[in-house]
Every structure is written in structure tokens, then in C-alpha cells.
Amino acid sequence: MEVTVNVNGTDYTRDVEPRMLLVHFIREELGMRGTHWGCDTSNCGTCVVWVDEEPVKSCTMLAVMADGHRVKTVEGLEGPDGLDPIQQGFIECHGLQCGFCTPGMMMTGRWLVDKNPDISDEEIREGISGQICRCTGYKNIVEAIRWAAEHPKGSEVNA
Amino acid sequence: MTAVEEAPVSAAGNPIGFGSMKRKEDQRFVRGQGNYVDDVNLPGMLHGAILRSPHAHAKILSIDTSRAEAHPGVVAVITGKILEGIPRPELLGDNFAWMPTLSYDTQAVLATDKVRFQGQEVAFVIATDRYTAKDALELIDVDYEPLPAVMDAKKAMDSGAPVIRDDKGQTDNSITDVMGNKFWESGNAIGTQEAIEKAKADPNCVVVTQDIMYPRVHPAPMETCGSVAYLDPVSGQLTLWTTSQAPHAHRTVYAMVAGLPEHKIRIISPDVGGGFGNKVGVYPGYVLSVVGSIVTGKPVKWMEDRSENLMSTSFARDYHMAGTIAATKDGQILAVDVDVLADHGAFNGVAQPTKFPAGFFHIFTGSYDYPHAHCKVTPVYTNKAPGGVAYACSFRITEAAYFIERLVDCLAAELGMDPAELRLKNLIKPEQFPYETPTGWVYDSGQYEKTMRLAMEMVGYDELRKEQAEKRARGEYMGIGISFFTEGVGAGPRKDMDILGLGMADGIELRVHPTGKAQLRLSVQTQGQGHETTYAQIVAHELGIPPEDIEVIHGDTDNTPFGLGTYGSRSTPVSGAAAAVVSRKVRDKARLIAAAALECSPDDLEWSLGKWSVKGDPDRAKTIQEIALLSHGSLELPEGVEGHLDATAVYNPPNLTYPYGCYICVVDVDPGTGQVKIRRFVAVDDCGTRINPMIVEGQVHGGLADGVGMALMELIAFDEDGNCLGGSFMDYLLPTAMECPDWELGETVTPSPHHPIGAKGVGESATVGSPAAVVNAVIDAISPFGVRHADMPLTPANVWRAIQGNPVRVDMAVE
Ligand code: FES
């Protein structure tokens, strides 16, 4: 089946099997390796991307369902002015160790902060509770997302 | 020791030495540019998938692969029969169907005669893509004759129990180690027994016994295990990209397993998405990707899915511990005895030093000073997945620390004594270090009471006890749990410690380039520990080269010196020491070159960070960067001094390092539902000198979450028929941000006297220390119901049953 998906602002047209998962489409068909895969049961969240500006576990969606939609992945976070504050926040607050959960955590974190710039720690914890990190014990991830909330985009600090 | 000295700051804003520096590796990870094994794609690469056994124990009557072979896109189907036909040099078995384990046992690569656990590897399909390979698995017809399975370790040695390892001619399910032992002992059996008997007869003493189980759990790193193998048919060179914590050890194992010449094997362990011990062993899947490449002449990728990871790769724990502790009525510990039944699964695949088949469980004596201790560990085969030491445990120290900290709380309950008071009374005193334990281990350094008092102060211990008393009066149940643990990490002295005959030393190589920038090549491998940053800081501390000018190279056997890898918190104690030693070699050589350049005697020079200068004339000096250029230039070098500014070292640790800590957990328990809520968690760690405190604290956070997971949620259980009940993230529950509290950390710093920079390992401390704190807190909360012990995981159901006085076996399916 031919699908056209807009990923990080560019349209990609590919002929895929109807059963192909979106996560595999992004990784295998488009060669974007920042979106990871970590479970068979939609529990881990290492695969989170945005579909039409909403975070989605890309292992729970077929590539054909994304036909005609906008997808944003970790590769789309960095802008011409440098890293997105969510990326800088993860560096500043040591929000990552092995880095495997990090793209998914950042995609959710960016969305949480966009939705609610005054987000509380409790709300951040709830917001990422569908995602697992085995390395950080979450404290620094919460702080990294908080850092992004405190440093709005374009506020120089992320140069 | 330089633990608290403030390091000067480089032009890039980094500490030239120790301090909380942002990690270098983060730059690629936050951009999604990590390079994990599944990110490796080679031209013409094929994909493998493994058919696994649905049975825990069954005879294989026949395997028919014809339908799978005919499936479009399938290139080859490999079975155990085919592997049996591939001869292999005589090392450890005569064909490819079996491979050696890290404990000198054998493990089936693909089952030939029988399957011995649910999820065991039965056939390997190689196809043009992942989906096709998986499709073809369903076209393989295997005829099984199911056999009764041994799922309860306690019944493994019953007469008439089904024999699992008939392939080895066994007549029972006992395990014999390479030294010929069927069980492993440590300490003084007779002295301990006598002390316990004497205490029993003494009205001023008590003797407490308690069965304590550490159930089977799984490290479950977010990245599963996998590999990409390519054996170049022309050059005979095998390149294997693999999820490995120990690339060099793996290279040697492949040389043995595959009979390939070791100089033609290159293991690349790129970015690894968490290890926690799961990626120490060599799994059949890795070997199959190699075989697949040999058979097809193409690169072959194999990545396991999550269920495969949980059901077949290295589990952890599964220790049934029967403990006895004797003490005086005023709380002086006299003796501890423990009898352990160790469930090793179907193949003895534990990764630990050869002479320590029960790992470092001997450290069960804990942080206390008493004269008598003894343990006996008896391993058995069961129809469960093999492996058995993984999950951030420092070689079974997790089991040991949990055991003693739980047993001490049972003693406190029996004595009616505050568990903090009981611990303070028995802690080893600072002046007793180096302290030799009753099982013969020599703890290097510690200020235990200071650390414990800090933790108690941070948590507000006395006020919490008051609050608890008030709440109890109102029918509310809060609990306070303490764990004081000591670990022995950094295996280890070569004469005592090896894995498969490979001594546990680590090589390192430092090259300072003409412009003063450096490359450091490590034998150890990072899975998130931040080596690219920490090791640059060690060199910076020793040589004064800014950390941003030092590139750390690791994870590729062709580009790094030999060493045993990263696990058991051994990187900093062993390889970190090597980094300091190799830097000092360079510094010594730099002195000779500086003396030649300054036309003085080396003895006239003194070192201050980054330069050698003439004593009393600090303006006559050469910086390390200047010396680097001189060493590569035309300066006449003194007799015996070679050009260039490079050095190598192999570090053989004289002893383990012994980090320790005191953790205090506060929980609230709802007696109606059994729900546990962790309110606070205070962790005070002493890991000696902290190279990068930010990274140390991050590692502690992660380990604490592990501990909460194991204490409250994680479990690989089985039903009587051998079905694994923890085979997905729907069933194997891991803590999320909701279950984890906002960790409160503290530190004391007691450097290791024998480590060049005074550092001790820390990666596993929190995983080792935290489960007991959580469990002790929960039991403390529900002690008014007469509960003295309940086994992990303390799920709401298990807590509720304990409150009802009706605890169940957690490791077996509950009717
Ligand atoms: S891969 Fe685990 S939730 Fe998508």
C-alpha cells in the first residue's frame, strides 16, 4: 500500500505492507533511528512520537493509519537556533543515562510543557507514567522537563 | 585524597578533574543519534528469528521445516540437527548445537533432544526481513512429547523428580561446579553451630530463624538483546555488533564457541540501552546470528522481542534462604547461619568468578561485627530459563544484603528493640578497618555510624517514630525501614578471580597527541554509566588536560586493550584505577622530557596540575601540552626515553573496594487493600571519592527505582506446568514515575585506601541496598497485625494476605 506521511515537515511516500507498524516505518523505511522500540505490549513508551501534535506510541499504530498525517520525531526537535529546551533540559539535569528511553521521554515532555507551562512535578510524573526508564529513577527526568518549562523556546538559554 | 578539593575550570567550563560535569555522550543521545545494535544496517543484511519452546520440559520427536523453507523470502532454517552436523574444534563440546556457559556448564544453542524451559531456542529462521522471518516461525512443525516439569526448586532433589540434564548423564538435578563441588560453603560451620546452640541454651540470649526468599526477577533493560554478525567469506573476519557489557570476554568466548581464530574476531558493542547484568552472558541468539552469517555469507541481524528477553535471557536471584541469627537479649549479635537453595534453571549459566560459584554471597555477614558466620549454598537445576546472577547485584551481594538486613529486622522484632538502635550497636567501628569478616573478606574502609546517623537525621527518624505511634493509635499504618548495606565490588584480584580462566584485570591505553589532545582506550564498556565523561575527568585530574580534550574510546575490541568489561560495579574500581595509573605513567615520562627541555634534573622538577616546573623557579616550566609536542618533535631525549607521549597499563586490583550506605524508607500502607505508598526515601551512600557527583547520584537514583520495583512489583513466577507468568511488560511490572518518590540523597566520603584515587564502585549500590529498606518499612507498618516477614514482591495482594495471616509462595502461581 502506498502511504504518504509528513515526518518533521517533509513528505515521505513509501509502498508498505498494511501491517507495518509506524515505529518500523519510521526506523526501517525512513532510516530515522532516534525512535526506539522496547516492548511488544505498548507499555514502555520508547517509541513515542507526535502524530498531528499529540504524543502517540508509534508501536500501537500502523503506518497506513498515519497516511496523510503529520509525524514529529526526536530528529525534528532541534531547530535552526540549536537544541530545543527539552533537549537542553535533559543534558542540564542529567535526565538520561543509556539514552534509550530518552527520545520518547523528550517527545512527551515537550508536549506536556507546551500544554501547560506551569506544570507541577506531580503532573509531570503522571504525564510520563506510561513510559519506562530503567536507568534514572525518574527524578532527573522530572527535573529535565521542569527545566524546559522554565526555559521557553527562544529564550536564549538553549543556544 | 582529593575528594573535596574544587577542581579548576577549563575554557569550556568543565572541571579539570572531579566535579559535576555535564556528560559528553548526551549530545548524540538527545538528538536521537545514539547508535544501538538495532540501528546497525549493512548492505544485503538478512534478519533472523527464533522459534521457541512452548513447553517447559518435552522431548522433541521431530521438526519439519519444509513449509517454512518454502515460504517466500526465507533464506535458511537452522535446527539443532543441522548444528550438530557442523563440527567444531574440540574445546568444550564437539559441535555447534551446544555451547559452554560462563560457569563451565553446557547450554543448548538449539535444542536437539529435549526442550528444558519454556522459551528455549528450537529453530532459527533467516529471511529477507523481520516480518517474514517471524511469519515463517509459524510454518515450522515441531512434534513434542511433553514431560513432567520441575518448577519448584524445593522439589528438584526429590526422589523420582524428572531428570532435566540427562544429556550429561545425570541421574538427579544437582549441579556440580568445575571444581567438583555440589554445594558451596563459606565461614566456620562448627563454630557457628556451637555459638547458636550455646545461645539457645542461654536465657540471656535469643535465636531467631526465618525463611527469606529473593524471588526470580529480570534486569529488563529498555533495549533488548541482539546482534548483527558478518563473517567475511574472503578474509574470514567475523565482525559482531552486539549488546555486550564485556566485548573482550565475549570475543574469547566466541573463539571457543565457534572455533574461530580470535585475531579474526572483532566485537563491537556500540551504544547499549541499559545492561544491569542482562548483557554479560553469551546467548544462543548471538551465536545463531554468527552461524547464520556463516551459512548465508551475508550479515545477519537478530533482535529479540520483549517476551524473548524476559523469558529466555539471564534472570536474577531465585535464592531460597533459611537464616538463623543468635544474639544476646540486649542486642549483641553472636552468630549468623544461612542455608540457601539456589534455583539455576535448566543450564548453569551464571556469570561470576570461577572460584565463587555462589558469587560474593559470603558477604551476607553484613556491616556488623560478630565472630561466627557460615553459609551453605546448594544449587539445583529446574525447568526454568538459565542465567542467574544478573540485575545489578555485584555477584549475589544483593541477595546477601537483603538477607542480613531482613534478618536483623526479624531479630529487632523478637527483641522488641528499635532496628536503628540494634544496628548502631553492632556496626563495625571506623578503627576496626581494614576489617576481616567471619567469612574472610577484608573490608577496606568505612565510617558506618557517621553515615547511619546522617541518614537518620535527614529523614527525621525520631519524629517519624513519634508520628508512627500516634497514627497506630488511630488505626493508620505507616512504616519506617532501614537498610545498612556493605558491598564488595571491583572484581578482582587476578590470583583469586577469573571468569572461564580469564583473570579479572583490565587494560588501558592513553595516547597524548602532539597538540596535547588525548585519546583514552578502555577495556570496559558503558551501558549508560557515562564513561566518556568520567574517564576523561580521571585523566584530567591526573594530567591537567581539560576533559573536553580527551576522547574516550570503548566498546570495540579492535580499538581497545583487553579487559573483562563492565558489570559488578567494576569499572571505576578496576578500569578507573587503570586510568589513573596510565595517566601517572605519562606524567612520569613527561617529567623526563621536561627535564631535557629545561636542561635540569628530573629531580629538580615539581608537578602542579598540567605542568612540570623547576622547584623554586615556577616560571621555568613546561605544560603537558608543550611536553606532548616536544615528545613528538626533535628534542634530544634522554637515554632510554622513547619518543611520543603514550602509555599502556593493566590494573590488577589488590582487593575489592567496599562501598556502603544507609537507606531509610517511609511507607504508608492501606490495610484494607494492601496498597503500599512510598512516602519518602533517604539514601546516604559512601562510595569513596566521587569523580562526577552528578553521575554518581544519577546511578543511585536508578538503583533505588530498581529496588522499589523488586520490593513491590517485579516477579518472574511460574505455574506448575512451567508456564512463565512474567513474560511481558503487562505481567512483569516495572516502576514508573508514579511509584517512585522524590529521592533524597546524602553522602559521606571515606576513600578506598588501596585505589589510586580513592574511588569505590557505586553502580549497583542502590539496587543492593534498597529492597530491604522498602520491605522492612512495609513489615514495620503491618507488624501490629503480627507479621514478622513476607516475601517480595509486596504487591497489594501479597500484603493483604500477610495481614490476613495467610502468606503464600510468591514464586509459584497461586490457586
Ligand atoms: S515499543 Fe513499547 S510502547 Fe511502543
Ligand code: FES
Ligand atoms: S536512560 Fe536508560 S532507560 Fe532511560
